Amino acid sequence: MSKFNEIINGDKPVLLDFSAEWCQPCKMMGPILKDVSKQLGDNVRILKIDVDKNQSIAQQWRIQGVPTIMMFKKGKQLFRQSGVIPANQLVDMLKQHI
Numbered sequence: 001m002s003k004f005n006e007i008i009n010g011d012k013p014v015l016l017d018f019s020a021e022w023c024q025p026c027k028m029m030g031p032i033l034k035d036v037s038k039q040l041g042d043n044v045r046i047l048k049i050d051v052d053k054n055q056s057i058a059q060q061w062r063i064q065g066v067p068t069i070m071m072f073k074k075g076k077q078l079f080r081q082s083g084v085i086p087a088n089q090l091v092d093m094l095k096q097h098i
Helices: 004-007 024-043 053-059 087-095
Strands: 014-019 045-052 068-073 075-082
Touching: 004 014, 014 024, 024 045, 024 087, 045 087
Parallel strands: 014 045
Antiparallel strands: 014 068, 068 075
């Protein structure tokens, strides 16, 4: 858990993708996040968090449904949304915080 807190408290924006293996919409987020990563490179850190394997983190952030995307910078939550989000929308939001 301390490693997780260290990551979200960093200077670089962090995009968290809360997902599950059994979730069909979560599978759609994979290629979208690859696209975002390709466009923004090292300017952002993207972490995929399996809610079944990381239940304490999912509970801490009250994840009700998957996929849920959250963005942090310097420990501050900047964005949270459930459901599939287009790559261009994520890139636009992240660019505001790079």
